[in-house]
Amino acid sequence: MSPIDTTAAWRVPVDGMLPFKDWDGDYVVYNPLTGSTHVLDIVTGEVLKAIMVAPATSHELCRHVAELLEVPNDGWTAENVHAVLAALDELGLIEPAGLAP
Numbered sequence: 769m770s771p772i773d774t775t776a777a778w779r780v781p782v783d784g785m786l787p788f789k790d791w792d793g794d795y796v797v798y799n800p801l802t803g804s805t806h807v808l809d810i811v812t813g814e815v816l817k818a819i820m821v822a823p824a825t826s827h828e829l830c831r832h833v834a835e836l837l838e839v840p841n842d843g844w845t846a847e848n849v850h851a852v853l854a855a856l857d858e859l860g861l862i863e864p865a866g867l868a869p
Contacts, residue, residue, distance in 0.1 A: 779865035
């Protein structure tokens with residue numbers, strides 16, 4: 769896995785929201801570009817939801833996850849968020865949006 773650029777923003781690769789549903793912490797998302805449906809855990813689902821609202825940097829997403837889980841926004845949180853971003857990127861659910869302003 770290549771390192772995540774913390775200054776780059778992430779976005780969904782389609783206009784609007786991806787078809788998305790959550791049930792008791794399990795998130796299901798359909799990728800219209802690939803025709804695949806994916807089941808996501810709560811953290812991955814929440815990261816994707818945040819990116820669907822507006823492009824976000826990994827730094828912003830780390831803060832969001834730390835608040836969600838009520839944990840420190842530290843290296844452990846950043847490592848896990850970077851793994852989530854890499855997984856979502858590999859699934860084609862997000863893509864780099866360029867450098868944040």
